[in-house]
Amino acid sequence: xxxxxxxxxxxxxxxxxxxxxxxxxxxxxxxxxxxxxxxxxxxxxxxxxxxxxxxxxxxxxxxxxxxxxxxxxxxxxxxxxxxxxxxxxxxxxxxxxxxxxxxx
Amino acid sequence: xxxxxxxxxxxxxxxxxxxxxxxxxxxxxxxxxxxxxxxxxxxxxxxxxxxxxxxxxxxxxxxxxxxxxxxxxxxxxxxxxxxxxxxxxxxxxxxxxxxxxxxxxxxxxxxxxxxxxxxxxxxxxxxxxxxxxxxxxxxxxxxxxxxxxxxxxxxxxxxxxxxxxxxxxxxxxxxxxxxxxxxxxxxxxxxxxxxxxxxxxxxxxxxxxxxxxxxxxxxxxxxxxxxxxxxxxxxxxxxxxxxxxxxxxxxxxxxxxxxxxxxxxxxx
Amino acid sequence: xxxxxxxxxxxxxxxxxxxxxxxxxxxxxxxxxxxxxxxxxxxxxxxxxxxxxxxxxxxxxxxxxxxxxxxxxxxxxxxxxxxxxxxxxxxxxxxxxxxxxxxxxxxxxxxxxxxxxxxxxxxxxxxxxxxxxxxxxxxxxxxxxxxxxxxxxxxxxxxxxxxxxxxxxxxxxxxx
Numbered sequence: 001x002x003x004x005x006x007x008x009x010x011x012x013x014x015x016x017x018x019x020x021x022x023x024x025x026x027x028x029x030x031x032x033x034x035x036x037x038x039x040x041x042x043x044x045x046x047x048x049x050x051x052x053x054x055x056x057x058x059x060x061x062x063x064x065x066x067x068x069x070x071x072x073x074x075x076x077x078x079x080x081x082x083x084x085x086x087x088x089x090x091x092x093x094x095x096x097x098x099x100x101x102x103x104x
Numbered sequence: 105x106x107x108x109x110x111x112x113x114x115x116x117x118x119x120x121x122x123x124x125x126x127x128x129x130x131x132x133x134x135x136x137x138x139x140x141x142x143x144x145x146x147x148x149x150x151x152x153x154x155x156x157x158x159x160x161x162x163x164x165x166x167x168x169x170x171x172x173x174x175x176x177x178x179x180x181x182x183x184x185x186x187x188x189x190x191x192x193x194x195x196x197x198x199x200x201x202x203x204x205x206x207x208x209x210x211x212x213x214x215x216x217x218x219x220x221x222x223x224x225x226x227x228x229x230x231x232x233x234x235x236x237x238x239x240x241x242x243x244x245x246x247x248x249x250x251x252x253x254x255x256x257x258x259x260x261x262x263x264x265x266x267x268x269x270x271x272x273x274x275x276x277x278x279x280x281x282x283x284x285x286x287x288x289x290x291x292x293x294x295x296x297x298x299x300x301x302x303x304x305x306x307x308x309x310x311x312x313x314x315x316x317x318x319x320x321x322x323x324x325x326x327x328x329x330x331x332x333x334x335x336x337x338x339x340x341x342x343x344x345x346x347x348x349x350x351x352x353x354x355x356x357x358x359x360x361x362x363x364x365x366x367x368x369x370x371x372x
Numbered sequence: 373x374x375x376x377x378x379x380x381x382x383x384x385x386x387x388x389x390x391x392x393x394x395x396x397x398x399x400x401x402x403x404x405x406x407x408x409x410x411x412x413x414x415x416x417x418x419x420x421x422x423x424x425x426x427x428x429x430x431x432x433x434x435x436x437x438x439x440x441x442x443x444x445x446x447x448x449x450x451x452x453x454x455x456x457x458x459x460x461x462x463x464x465x466x467x468x469x470x471x472x473x474x475x476x477x478x479x480x481x482x483x484x485x486x487x488x489x490x491x492x493x494x495x496x497x498x499x500x501x502x503x504x505x506x507x508x509x510x511x512x513x514x515x516x517x518x519x520x521x522x523x524x525x526x527x528x529x530x531x532x533x534x535x536x537x538x539x540x541x542x543x544x545x546x547x548x
């Protein structure tokens with residue numbers, strides 16, 4: 001499954017398009033990350049725990065989006081966009097969406 | 105490019121764990137973790153206690169008074185008599201490291217507390233309710249028992265450590281659950297502490313008067329009197345009045361302490 | 373007065389049971405009610421969503437940001453659909469517990485899923501109602517509503533917004 005955040009997969013031609021597909025995750029951090037983040041808030045620097053958390057979330061959201069596209073019989077997802085928001089204290093939602101297409 | 109309408113499969117963005125299963129796992133798991141942490145912290149407090157002997161504590165808190173205490177004047181007759189009674193009982197203890205001070209709290213509810221440094225607080229309400237010196241001696245002896253077992257410092261230590269832990273670890277709804285769980289765990293410790301203090305108190309009363317008559321009359325009256333009835337007996341830190349009386353009767357029987365004898369009247 | 377005497381008539385065993393009931397049973401009851409009613413509402417909503425999605429089957433909704441070349445359009449406008457859903461008590465409590473140990477908030481997933489699908493549906497409905505034939509450059513945004521308690525605990529609601537450009541095809545023959 002190829003994905004791209006452009007109009008189409010570079011060098012390929014879209015023959016069919018099916019519709020919007022989305023992938024969604026909501027994840028919470030655990031206490032350990034919270035405490036580290038609290039400390040980092042004082043000294044500054046990268047919140048490594050959170051970086052990893054959001055990276056995992058993004059991968060999972062993308063994975064789910066790809067699954068949706070696969071279930072439609074597509075072989076590529078184009079115009080992929082991400083959106084993040086905080087749903088409640090300590091939890092972040094991340095979703096990825098794009099259009100499922102068939103390329104050749 | 106051609107448009108071919110299609111729908112994705114259902115359920116990709118939703119996990120297949122049933123929410124009740126999720127809820128159950130979380131609650132059980134977290135309760136177990138909380139209890140383990142509480143027990144570990146309590147153990148830590150015990151270790152700390154070992155390093156702060158009673159003498160040191162007496163020294164640290166020698167002249168301490170809590171801020172919100174409303175006391176009666178030092179010349180109050182009941183205060184003097186209670187202090188004298190306490191001194192007489194302490195004499196029987198022997199190796200007490202504390203200099204015990206009695207203060208009367210100007211409050212109507214009946215209560216007695218043992219605070220760090222040898223500070224015994226009794227309320228006006230309690231002094232109103234006792235009908236003989238033997239009863240008061242038992243109450244004071246009970247507090248002395250807590251000092252001997254260092255329960256008051258233990259309670260202080262636990263209180264500090266646990267509230268610190270919960271405020272750091274949580275800040276959400278989970279805090280409520282955590283506090284309920286630790287409360288439950290700690291109250292069973294307290295009931296044992298109370299029983300041991302009761303046993304010490306009875307021994308003191310026997311040593312002082314040669315008999316244990318009327319020592320626990322106060323609790324028997326509590327059992328009958330509605331206005332003493334606490335609405336949360338199971339979760340309170342004291343054993344039920346009825347249970348206390350039963351245990352004390354059994355103890356007197358075991359130790360062969362006579363339950364009849366001349367009752368000393370209050371001297372005010 | 374009557375309650376007082378009733379309480380003192382009760383023996384200790386009953387008293388203890390009553391107290392346990394109040395301290396643990398009541399919150400539990402609240403949770404269970406929230407769960408059952410919440411999941412009923414959820415099931416109903418999903419059924420409605422699936423029904424409406426099948427009605428709009430064949431209505432092009434895409435996220436391309438330029439139109440496919442073979443679309444000849446006569447008119448276009450921006451359309452949007454949104455929905456605000458609230459989190460029920462059960463979900464919030466479970467999420468609170470989950471944020472101690474980390475991991476996926478599985479109880480929130482169906483909620484966000486149906487919010488998103490509902491927002492897309494409303495956008496599509498709005499476009500069709502106004503006589504448009506397709507939507508492209510669809511974008512989705514989520515925002516969290518400031519909660520009424522203002523203490524950061526829980527959320528009053530989550531808003532899901534879907535917006536895009538709706539187009540009218542110039543003639544029947546340019547329909548894809």
